[in-house]
Amino acid sequence: MKKKISRILGVGVTLAVVTSLLVGALPAAALSGVTATLATGTNVISGTGDYTVTFTVAQELVAGDTITITFPSDTAVAASAVVAAGASISVSPGWIGNATPPPTWGGSAGAGTFTSSGTARTVTYTLVAPDNIGITANVIINLAAGITNPSTPGDYTLTVRTSKETTAVTSSAYTITAPSLYYPGTVELWNPGGYLMNVGNNIGTAIGMAALTGNFTIKVGTGYYDEIVVVDRPVTIVAMEGATPIIADLPATVAPVGGTLTVTAGGNKTATNGGVTLDGLTIMGNAAGPGVLTIQAEGVTVQNCTFTKYGTSLTTPVQTMIDFQTAAATYPSTISGCTFDTTLGTQSDIGILASGDDLTISGCTFVGDYNTTTYAQDYYIQNTGGYADNYNITYEKYDVNPPNPSLIQVDMSDISPVNDVARGEIRRVYPMITVLEISTTGKVFFNATSQTDKNIYRNTTLTVLPSEFAASLPEFDFFGLTGLVILAGFVYYKKRKKLA
Numbered sequence: 196m197k198k199k200i201s202r203i204l205g206v207g208v209t210l211a212v213v214t215s216l217l218v219g220a221l222p223a224a225a226l227s228g229v230t231a232t233l234a235t236g237t238n239v240i241s242g243t244g245d246y247t248v249t250f251t252v253a254q255e256l257v258a259g260d261t262i263t264i265t266f267p268s269d270t271a272v273a274a275s276a277v278v279a280a281g282a283s284i285s286v287s288p289g290w291i292g293n294a295t296p297p298p299t300w301g302g303s304a305g306a307g308t309f310t311s312s313g314t315a316r317t318v319t320y321t322l323v324a325p326d327n328i329g330i331t332a333n334v335i336i337n338l339a340a341g342i343t344n345p346s347t348p349g350d351y352t353l354t355v356r357t358s359k360e361t362t363a364v365t366s367s368a369y370t371i372t373a374p375s376l377y378y379p380g381t382v383e384l385w386n387p388g389g390y391l392m393n394v395g396n397n398i399g400t401a402i403g404m405a406a407l408t409g410n411f412t413i414k415v416g417t418g419y420y421d422e423i424v425v426v427d428r429p430v431t432i433v434a435m436e437g438a439t440p441i442i443a444d445l446p447a448t449v450a451p452v453g454g455t456l457t458v459t460a461g462g463n464k465t466a467t468n469g470g471v472t473l474d475g476l477t478i479m480g481n482a483a484g485p486g487v488l489t490i491q492a493e494g495v496t497v498q499n500c501t502f503t504k505y506g507t508s509l510t511t512p513v514q515t516m517i518d519f520q521t522a523a524a525t526y527p528s529t530i531s532g533c534t535f536d537t538t539l540g541t542q543s544d545i546g547i548l549a550s551g552d553d554l555t556i557s558g559c560t561f562v563g564d565y566n567t568t569t570y571a572q573d574y575y576i577q578n579t580g581g582y583a584d585n586y587n588i589t590y591e592k593y594d595v596n597p598p599n600p601s602l603i604q605v606d607m608s609d610i611s612p613v614n615d616v617a618r619g620e621i622r623r624v625y626p627m628i629t630v631l632e633i634s635t636t637g638k639v640f641f642n643a644t645s646q647t648d649k650n651i652y653r654n655t656t657l658t659v660l661p662s663e664f665a666a667s668l669p670e671f672d673f674f675g676l677t678g679l680v681i682l683a684g685f686v687y688y689k690k691r692k693k694l695a
Contacts, residue, residue: 227251229355231366239374241346246338254359255292256328261358266316267351273341278318279309281340288656289329302329331653348373380418386411398424405430409468415440427461429468434475443479455481457489464494464526472496480504480514489518494526503536515545519554527553536562585646586613595637603637603659604629630659
């Protein structure tokens with residue numbers, strides 16, 4: 196009997212030791228993933244910055260709790276009224292604790308108040324009911340007013356802390372630059388015989404001096420060309436060797452007809468001329484206009500060009516990078532080796548609108564819009580534990596309107612499972628989201644679960660807005676999702692395996 200009791204006691208002691216080791220090995224959760232970015236054009240020294248700060252909380256925040264952002268030295272923070280006028284906060288769902296378990300999935304923010312301190316260089320958000328930010332929620336704070344950038348160019352960081360997680364966490368670096376000076380470069384006009392006919396600094400003037408019969412060449416040097424260009428005759432407009440000319444109607448307060456650059460029917464290719472060629476140019480849409488390049492001629496060649504939006508805010512209009520309107524033609528047109536970048540703003544822009552005929556597109560790159568109001572950044576898994584692990588990613592669609600889940604298609608090909616994520620590694624994955632109708636709204640809930648222990652998981656929700664329809668079309672080959680961090684207790688797994 197004595198041996199039996201001893202054996203039972205021994206087992207009890209062993210279980211107690213194992214339990215204490217397991218509890219002690221669990222990593223302490225903490226605020227994480229702090230990033231700081233500035234809206235395009237607002238990262239200039241001594242200018243007003245439009246800051247977006249994102250992070251993930253590990254402790255639930257309720258009414259009365261605070262979030263504090265501290266800016267680096269040489270950054271000026273204005274009075275509370277000024278900062279609050281341009282401030283906003285949004286959160287993704289998280290785990291909300293209840294008096295009676297289990298926790299629920301949800302949360303919201305926006306009822307609270309923003310205050311600031313110029314001396315401490317801080318902006319603080321105080322939660323007010325019904326604000327409630329759940330565990331693992333992603334928080335996005337936008338500060339569009341009252342923050343004056345440092346006076347010296349360089350890389351800077353800010354910090355974020357909450358009243359529940361008081362250790363300030365440093366953000367990713369953001370870059371403050373010197374202002375760009377918008378001056379044109381050199382524009383040369385060459386005749387078909389290879390003779391230099393004129394040197395100036397305006398593309399439109401050079402076009403007007405070229406013969407209507409065609410085959411003239413306009414060589415454009417590095418610089419900003421503040422003009423609306425109408426090509427009404429067959430000419431070649433090409434960047435000088437090594438040059439980066441940018442055509443942009445600045446500041447573009449009045450919308451031009453057709454866009455920043457228009458090729459009219461006067462530029463038609465014929466048996467005796469080579470038509471219009473645009474080569475190596477960067478062409479910006481303007482802040483008030485509907486488009487960038489409009490083509491109405493036949494036999495047009497567009498190659499090695501970059502098309503992008505212009506502006507300093509997230510409210511630039513919907514724009515079409517190339518509007519191809521040419522009807523059936525004797526001479527077809529081509530677009531090749533071009534880049535279409537529409538990442539400025541929350542609008543769903545169009546890369547190429549081919550409403551005409553006889554157009555060949557090849558070798559082009561399309562960079563789609565990232566909707567900043569729905570946490571549209573990378574979807575990533577970070578292994579912060581002791582050794583490699585594998586993860587399964589699943590999804591569920593809900594609140595789809597019209598009530599047809601098939602209108603939102605999710606392609607997880609070659610994404611799940613995510614295998615062999617090494618210790619400390621960040622693995623990014625890109626589920627492809629396709630929205631089939633322009634009016635569709637809904638949500639996609641993504642969940643990542645460790646294969647080592649199914650009880651360890653993290654998740655995020657993507658909100659689909661009507662504006663995402665065009666951005667989800669096939670030419671935009673991925674749709675980013677919000678940062679998802681796996682804070683799994685890998686030391687816990689290892690110890691449990693060894694002690695079991």
